[in-house]
């Protein structure tokens with residue numbers, strides 16, 4: 001049975017890609033509960049199935065066996081119900097549309113009226129600190145601002161669940177720190193559930209209430225760490241013994257996954 005507050009519930013979930021080189025076990029027997037309001041990070045080396053798991057939640061990929069529900073529905077019904085917003089690795093904004101037109105796109109497709117579109121555009125621009133930038137084109141904004149605009153687009157139809165696939169991977173560390181801080185504030189202010197893929201141990205520990213450590217071939221979950229850090233997290237929390245202890249456990253989990261392959 002799913003916990004009543006379960007947003008994503010995966011039970012014995014596996015996904016095998018059939019390729020010309022034989023089967024690829026992208027996900028193997030994954031059991032995971034993502035509760036309402038959780039911030040869950042997925043961390044692990046390249047190829048361990050992080051993106052694939054997000055894509056299964058988003059109904060962009062079909063699992064081979066096991067079960068998964070999203071908001072207590074099949075992923076297909078959850079997608080039709082607009083249960084989630086998706087933020088990709090690159091900002092993926094349309095260069096010929098202004099920022100507000102980019103944010104409006106999913107709203108246009110969903111048939112929102114002009115006034116409601118404008119209200120949501122202004123609200124989400126404010127949430128990501130981009131008020132006043134709606135009329136700019138993506139190329140007029142820095143990389144960090146573009147990524148914030150793509151977060152605004154994912155927030156625009158106000159889904160409870162946000163799927164974020166390494167959204168800050170291409171940005172320099174200072175910008176990334178700043179966006180991590182802003183994302184935590186946004187998460188606290190909106191009460192969203194967030195599934196977040198990253199390669200960075202400090203980023204995972206700083207952001208998450210739950211850290212899912214994965215390892216490849218076959219892609220599987222090797223550890224799930226419940227963070228003991230408070231919800232309010234200034235950046236210098238990263239120097240505290242509690243933070244370093246969690247980071248250490250993540251690192252150990254990643255190392256254990258690696259040795260399995262040898």
Ligand SMILES: Nc1ncnc2c1ncn2[C@@H]1O[C@H](COP(=O)(O)OP(=O)(O)OP(=O)(O)O)[C@@H](O)[C@H]1O
Nearest residue numbers: 017019024026045046047048049050051052053219
């Ligand atoms: N459409 C596909 N067809 C065949 N194999 C695939 C497909 N998509 C992913 N894979 C394989 O499935 C495995 C998991 O891939 P996935 O992209 O989920 O990993 P990841 O952990 O997100 O990696 P990265 O950190 O590099 O983004 C990899 O071995 C990958 O090559």
